[in-house]
Amino acid sequence: MSALVWIALVSLIVWLWLLLGQGFFWRTDQRLPPRAEPGSAELGTWPDVAVVVPARDEAEVLPMSLPSLLAQDYPGRAEIFLVDDGSSDGTGALARSLAERHGGLPLNVVSPGEPEAGWTGKLWALRQGIALARLRDPEYLLLTDADIAHAPDSLRALVAAARGGGFDLVSQMARLRVASGWERLIVPAFVYFFAQLYPFRWINAAKARATAAAGGCVLLRADAAQRARVPDAVRHAVIDDVSVARAVRGSGGRVWLGLADRVDSVRPYPRLGDLWRMVSRSAYAQLRHSPLMLVGTVAGLALVYLAPPLTCLAGLAFDSAGAAWAGGLAWLVMSGTYLPMLRYYRQPLWLAPALPFTALLYLLMTVDSAVQHYRGRGAAWKGRTYARPEAAPEQS
Missing domain, CATH: 3.90.550.10 (Spore Coat Polysaccharide Biosynthesis Protein SpsA; Chain A)
Known part of the structure; x- marks a missing residue:
């Protein structure tokens, strides 16, 4: 099989694992318990x-x-x-x-x-x-x-x-x-x-x-x-x-x-620009300021989000049925997992297939976050700059 087909197949396997093995992250049903009827007493004594x-x-x-x-x-x-x-x-x-x-x-x-x-x-x-x-x-x-x-x-x-x-x-x-x-x-x-x-x-x-x-x-x-x-x-x-x-x-x-x-x-x-600053100010801190994690994140985003549409379209263009089918299925699974979040935000569902483009923007924001960090600007927010901010502790 060609490298194009292999990339599409790996991306599809990753998406099938994300669909079933990553805590059903795409579902939006983790909410507070339903509110009690007005006038009812949920607790005997309400704390300060x-x-x-x-x-x-x-x-x-x-x-x-x-x-x-x-x-x-x-x-x-x-x-x-x-x-x-x-x-x-x-x-x-x-x-x-x-x-x-x-x-x-x-x-x-x-x-x-x-x-x-x-x-x-x-x-x-x-x-x-x-x-x-x-x-x-x-x-x-x-x-x-x-x-x-x-x-x-x-x-x-x-x-x-x-x-x-x-x-x-x-x-x-x-x-x-x-x-x-x-x-x-x-x-x-x-x-x-x-x-x-x-x-x-x-x-x-x-x-x-x-x-x-x-x-x-x-x-x-x-x-x-x-x-x-x-x-x-x-x-x-x-x-x-x-x-x-x-x-x-x-x-x-x-x-x-x-x-x-x-x-x-x-x-x-x-x-x-407003959204870019919101994301980039802390993206590299999330990666613990590690160049190795940055490279891995960029490669991972490319494989998971960019490869499905690219291999699908390349397969159609170069008459590679395997790449077209595997890339297309991965793109379909990706889009399907995004639908519940779009419904939660009351947004049109046709935005789901555009998720790879959004992921590309996040990839660029993450790279920019690293660039700003190494320029000494770190996490800048409302007039304050933290040149070498610490990431979250590693214990879970």
Whole structure:
């Protein structure tokens, strides 16, 4: 057989394995338990919760997100701690104004100053917020980003799931904004690739085979955070959500991760450059800054995502039936696994065959992330640059 046929066959075998052997990563059924009927009491006594929101230059999105936290319909005591992380756009003042206008849960706004050496900005802000929250002795901490909007019963559902399932950490991957053409092409694939790397079923199983969380929405038992020394133990992490989950599990805690139904990111990424920066700032950190892993990732993406359409089309062009059939079947399986994510994001299903093009963009973003790292620019975000950021710990 020709090299073209061999490449197509290997790609097909890989896709059949991914379809059946990678934790059914392509399914989108890992969700919080259904919400109870209004007025029913899911828990006898509702625990105290402190909501910690790190915020740096978030004046654009705060009017769409903070009111949703202030309006939480939570039967227990809850309080919000918004940490204004050196903002230059009036984020702190805007937060206070929104609280005065909307009422609801008590809001505390604090400004801790610049991070100490060895800390990433978000984790430094979380440290200050958690330290203040612990003065209230809450049972749970809700760590949520400033661009995340929550349905009124979001906190209630998270606490009920954590208590009911005996979890120390419950995280929901917020539904990201999908409005522009580039967002439609790239955002659903971002979550699809994440789930392929960290299959939710493996994370949520009694004997976990993977560990991760989604940083936009993390409910964490306060005592579990203390045992895991969060956030101090992961203060240097760029991929902070995975690092926090691994620290919690490494200290004996139970972790759950799923897709959100009514927790949404309101941050827009209308242009390709915006999405490019979002992905490339941490892609090389995910590879632990290893040139060998970078080469392997590029080769793997090429074989898994680019080879199916290329071998299929080349087989048709050069009259190689084996390459055309094997490449075409691999492309079909790939597209089929992408359909559930497109449905979750309410996007047209014809985008599924375009996944190889999206994967090519992610390949280029990953290479660019490595290039920026070796230029000393590292993970740049909102005016801060971490020249040699640390990757997530290796233990799972």
